Amino acid sequence: MDQAFGLKQMSNSGSGAQRRKIGRPPVVISVSSGKGGVGKTNVVLNTAIALRDMGKRVLILDADMGLANIDVMLGIAPKYNIAHVLSGQKGIREVVVQGPKGIIILPASSGTTELLNMGESEKLFLLEEMEEFGDEIDVMLIDNSAGISDNVLYFNIAAGHRVVVVTSEPTSITDAYALIKILVTRHKIKDFSLLVNQVRDMQEGQRVFKQLARVTDRFLGALSLDYLGCIFKDENVSKAICQQQALIEIYPESEASRAIREVASRILNMVNSRGEVKQDGNIKFFWQHLFLAWGKEG
Ligand SMILES: Nc1ncnc2c1ncn2[C@@H]1O[C@H](COP(=O)(O)OP(=O)(O)OP(=O)(O)O)[C@@H](O)[C@H]1O
Ligand SMILES: [Mg+2]
Secondary structure (H helix, E strand, O other): OOOOOOHHHHHHHOOHHHOOOOOOOOEEEEEEOOOOOOOHHHHHHHHHHHHHHOOOOEEEEEEOOOOOOHHHHHOOOOOOOHHHHHOOOOOHHHHOEEOHHHOEEEEOHHHHHHHHOOOHHHHHHHHHHHHHHHOOOOEEEEEEOOOOOHHHHHHHHHOOEEEEEEOOOHHHHHHHHHHHHHHHHOOOOOEEEEEEEEEOOHHHHHHHHHHHHHHHHHHHOOOEEEEEEEEEOOHHHHHHHHOOOOHHHHOOOOHHHHHHHHHHHHHHHHHHHHHOOOHHHOHHHHHHHHHHHHHHHO
C-alpha cells in the first residue's frame, strides 16, 4: 500500500463526476461511544468504504490513541502523522495513507499532543493545508478513542455531526449517556445520532434507542437524538478483523455489511438534508472550532 499518497491522483483515478460542486463543503462526522470496544473503528472503516461506493470521497481521521485503531484493522503502518505536518516536515498529502477502495486515512494519534501545544502560525498552516485538502473530499469521519477525554470532547464539539455508537450492555448505555450529558450540559451541543451495534434483532436496536432517548429527554431537556439504525452481531466482523481486511470488502453480503450500507445511506440523507450547506459541518470550521476549544482550555 502506498505510504505517501497523492490526493490529486485519487481524484483523477476516481470518476470525475465525484468532484464536489463548489459551495458544498465537506461534512465532518465524529464517531464516539463512551465505552471502549463497542465497534467504532469497525463502523467508521466500513461506513467509509460504503460511502465511497456511493461515490463520496471520504477521509478518516484516525484520532484513536489506543491500540485497536484503523491502521491495525487494515494491517498498514503509516510512517507519518499530523505532527509531521505541524512541524513542517511533511505536507498533508505525504502524511495521509490510502485505504481500501480509495478512502484516505489521516493518522492523528501520536500527533494529538502536538496539536494541543500549537502556536498561532502552526495553526494557520494546518488550517491552510486542511482547507486546500478539503476541496478533495466530501465526508470526513473521525474515529475517536473510547472515553470522554478532552480530545474526544474537542473532536465532538468541532464536528458538524455526532454519531454515538452503543451496544445493549448497560455499561455501554450509561457511558454513552455520560458522553452526551457532558456535551449537552458543558458545551451546549444539541444533536446526536445513535447507532446500536452488535444486536440480535431489530427490536433490540429500537429498545436501546428508546431507552437512551427516554433518559436524555428526561434529564437533559430538549435535544435531538436521531436513530441511525442497528448492526447485527455478526461473526464475520471478527473474521475480517483477523484477516486485516475491511468486512464490507471481503464479506459484502454479511448481515453486518448490509446494515452498514444502510447506515451509510442514512448518513448521506442526513448530510444532504441538514449538513452540506451548513458552515459548521465543514473542514475549515472543524479545525477552527477545534483550535477554539483547545484555546479555551489552555
Ligand atoms: N457487529 C459486530 N458483530 C460482532 N462483533 C463485533 C461487531 N462490531 C464490533 N465487533 C467486535 O468488537 C471488537 C471491537 O470493535 P472495534 O475495535 O471496532 O471497537 P472500538 O469501539 O473501536 O474499540 P476502541 O474503543 O478500543 O477503539 C472487534 O474486535 C470485533 O470483534
Ligand atoms: Mg477503535
